[in-house]
Amino acid sequence: QTVVTQEASLTVSPGGTVTLTCASSTGAVTSVNYPNWFQQKPGQAPRPLIYSTNNKHSWTPARFSGSLFGGKAALTLSGVQPEDEAEYYCLLYSGGAQPWIFGGGTKLTVL
Amino acid sequence: QVQLVESGGGLVKPGGSLRLSCAASGFTFSDYFMNWIRQAPGKGLEWVSHIAPSSTMKHYADSVKGRFTVYRDNAENSLYLQMNSLRAEDTATYYCARDLNWSVDSWGQGTLVTVSS
Numbered sequence: 001q002t003v004v005t006q007e008a009s010l011t012v013s014p015g016g017t018v019t020l021t022c023a024s025s026t027g028a029v030t031s032v033n034y035p036n037w038f039q040q041k042p043g044q045a046p047r048p049l050i051y052s053t054n055n056k057h058s059w060t061p062a063r064f065s066g067s068l069f070g071g072k073a074a075l076t077l078s079g080v081q082p083e084d085e086a087e088y089y090c091l092l093y094s095g096g097a098q099p100w101i102f103g104g105g106t107k108l109t110v111l
Numbered sequence: 112q113v114q115l116v117e118s119g120g121g122l123v124k125p126g127g128s129l130r131l132s133c134a135a136s137g138f139t140f141s142d143y144f145m146n147w148i149r150q151a152p153g154k155g156l157e158w159v160s161h162i163a164p165s166s167t168m169k170h171y172a173d174s175v176k177g178r179f180t181v182y183r184d185n186a187e188n189s190l191y192l193q194m195n196s197l198r199a200e201d202t203a204t205y206y207c208a209r210d211l212n213w214s215v216d217s218w219g220q221g222t223l224v225t226v227s228s
Contacts, residue, residue: 001173034213038156045206045221046156051214089156093213099170100146100158100215 002026002094006103011111012080020106021072022090028071029092035073036091037066039084040105046089050075077108085110113137113217115207120222127197127226133190133207133219141165141185144210147192149203150221159205160192175201197226 003025012018022035029035035053038046048057050066053073063081067074073090090103119131133145147159160171160181169181180193190207204221 036213036215038215040156045218048214048216048218051216052212055214057216087155091156091158091215097170098158098172099161102148102156102158105155 001098002092002101004090004092004101004103006088006090006106008104009107009109011109012077014080014082014110016080017076017078018080018108019069020075020077020088020090020108021069022074022092022103023072024092024094026094029068029073031068033073033092033094035066035068037064037073037075038089038091040087040089049088080110082110084108113209115209115217115219117205117207117219117222120205120224122225122227123197124228125198125226128193128195129197129224131192131194131205131207131222131224133192135188135190135207135209138209138217140183140188142211145181145183145190146208146210146215147179147181147190148206148208148218149201149224150206151200151203154203157203161210162190194224197224199226202226 005023037050040046054066063079088106114136116134146161162181178196183190206221208218
């Protein structure tokens, strides 16, 4: 069964840049995994940020960007704001009997 | 605007059953794949199930296969999850979410299911 791995936690300073990654146990993440990224704050439902690797929703702030790098999906935050402190989850499409798989999440601290 | 509202959660004993509902509005429900996603208290997100727009395809996570059944009523703009043989590890907030062209772009606020004796 595919396992999707994210960094457990990262810390970034306000105004800084940070990259979160999302890896698959079955091999390189590619565009056909259609990586989605979500932000979740305590007590709230997840908020979609990115779909199909690098596409932003209309509400996604410009400082968020998605990419593929080194066989992983990546979410980069540039010019981090205090309100970006949250848990971030990636979601990969793998097709087959269990088409969607979440990563374990990255807790981002802005300090 | 797009709205997804889950209901039907509550406290149920191990081995019991529960049916969750998700009422959709603000979009053409019959165009979208729909998903159930859950989150145990203090834990990460887990994809549970999804169903094609015309119900021709359904998939389940191994953890719920054979116990949960997803179905939808496009005429009523509603998604359902019938949960049988519930276990303590099914305790979670259950979200419905829509997806189109591999973009999971809208979620409900969730309904809490607690399985406990």
